[in-house]
Amino acid sequence: MEAGMHATPALHEHDSDDHIHPPPEGFIRKYVFSLDHKVIGVQYFITGILFMLIGGSFAELIRLQLWKPEGAIMSHEAYNVVYTMHGTPMVWLVLIPLVTGAIGNFVMPLQIGARDVAFPWLNMISFWIVPLSGVVLFSTLLYGGAHAGWTEYPPISLQDGVAGALWCLSIILVGVSSTMTGMNFMVTIIKMRAPGMTWTRMPLFVWATLATALMNMIATVALSAALLALFLEHVYNVPFFDPSRGGSPLLYQHMFWFYSHPAVYIFILPAFGVISEVLPTFARKPIFGYKMIAFSSMAIAILGFAVWAHHMYPSGLAPWIQTPFMILTFAVGVPTGIKIFSWLATIWGGRIQLTVPMLYALAFLITFTFGGITGIFLASVPANLHEHGSYFVVGHFHYVVGGGAVFGFLAGLTYWYPKVTGRMLDERMGKIGFWLFFAGLNLTFLPMHWLGLEGMARRYASYEYFAKTHPDSVFWNQFATVSSFLMVASVALLAVNLIWSLRHGKLAGNNPWGARTLEWMISSPPPYYNFKKIPIVYDRPYDFGEPLPYRNLDHETDPYPAPTRASLAGPAPFPAGA
């Protein structure tokens, strides 16, 4: 054996086909414990949507409770459980699986011209932890439920008993899953890009996924550590957060927000990436400021680690700590602004096709910017002290997450649905659904801003005393409740559309949108191995009107893909002389 240790392996006829494995057989290997990133992406999608239905139902329970100032449908204790079980699954079991898990898994390897992620087994395990943690999370309801909101601040959360410990366990599991996904994606993007795809030729969604993966890899472990400490305090009575034995409740807030502020970027950055793909495709124009958009994603990821204490101004931080965090939080507005203006410049003068993904992307620009601006209010210490405990924060947060991450996700879903299934979504249902969601979101969360500024406190099961001094608040709460059902209708319509189009949608063809990233160069749905020959990349994918920057594609496609029946629904994607 020793003699052969440094022998070089025999050179054999090497072809790219060598690394194509035969597809798995049998239902279990194909659809349940699949190693294929595309199947795993769809699994994440289904799981995330199911949890979204549960989390959304809890949201509607909140809205119904606030129909009357004294609380319409449930006890105050039950209300605490309900808003906890709205926030927790929505953040960890819906947004993160949907934006990083589903879209990231399905699209990213295709866009970099890879056959799979770097560690398919790890990917499978990462996915299966998510439903498991969902089961653990909802099992807390059997033990009376967690009461302390999605942040689970001690000492209140320490009164939750078994439910609190299970809550910690569940989120630790999600954290482990996210961390593994983050490492997997980092390695995939760094090491497995197609030849010729240099850093500045990557599609912008890949840049966004890279920034997200970095945060997943680092910040999520800090969350797991915070919850591990809380878990130890629950189960073994270890005094990390108990002041009577030298612990500090503020320590938990530091540890928690060190993750959970990056977490909001974990769900917004992939949405940024989606928007950067959708806007140039439907404006038929190259993206404006490619490098600025790419690097600002990384800047947001890095700055995101330095702003966590802006969630803690009312907790009594020393002013010398508050001020730098305020300035750093303002600084996050700079890379975000760079993105917004780059996107505006991208669509400026473009030949805009108002398809459903484009509608979501344009709505994203409006609502996300609105949420970002109220975020600047909240970053400022003096304003924050007034607004923090109020519905203003709820409004701000839902504009950023609903109008940002969810619109980005829906843009991505409607954009890549033809690639996933090979069929187009129904355009009319999609447009009705979009307008319902857009109206519902704005009409539900906009009134919360002025309710909050007038002093309506968040997380309260009733607002009797507030309603006595502000009688109009009853109207606005009922208005928000009614409006929120527009979103329910939109989600129902989306579900119908997704299922109906699976059978009856128009055939999509390889490239229904006339887009230029690599995933559109292969069939829809993509074959098991993605690319039979690994393509060679020559340029960025955004130069509309130029020949495609790829060689060695599986089947030489027309550089100007013929418009299909579906893409003809809008203006022709390649008008003469474009």
Added chain:
Amino acid sequence: MASAVKPLGLQAVEARYNDVERHYAETRDIRLLGFVFFLISDCVLFASFIFAYMYLRVSAPAWPPFVDGHQLPWFDTAFAALNSVVLFGSGVTMHFALENWKHLNKQKFNAWLLATIVLGIAFLLGQAHEWSLIKTTWQGSSMGASFFTLTGMHGFHVFVGVIYLTVLGFQANRGVYTGSKYFGLTAGTLYWHFVDVIWVALFFLFYLW
């Protein structure tokens, strides 16, 4: 607008793509990078608890803290220093083990690896003794909470490392690793050094600060 086809060195790209050696090296690099990322994230886990310890210590009115009106004693440095030497020594022996593997000297590799495992077990026994010397409990004070959690996590990593190195030793002798394919040994060595480095931080924080 940029010209569509840029001069790219197509031949270089294709040569790279068809190169078998390079392909193997890349798969190894992929695993190595993944392992390094795992270590980085593991490092964040320790860093979080180290932050917790520093935060509690700095914000405490007195350190060591008072429990039932009595101030706790400082941790005893002497024995921990001795035990640290054992662990750092195991890092050195592991380095020699891998170097000997690279130089095809399997007997020396086995000897150094065995030495590493023995030193690792010795460190764990030393830690057990150290724990018995501590005057506070896990539940009793923030000092105890941080100390037992951090050294417990570290001890668990050493324990896993001892098992890991033992498995690697058996694998190496069964001929799992050949030629330039010894990624597992590289990873095991990296892991062991990582455990050492974490201990440097913990030793400084608990015994020298």
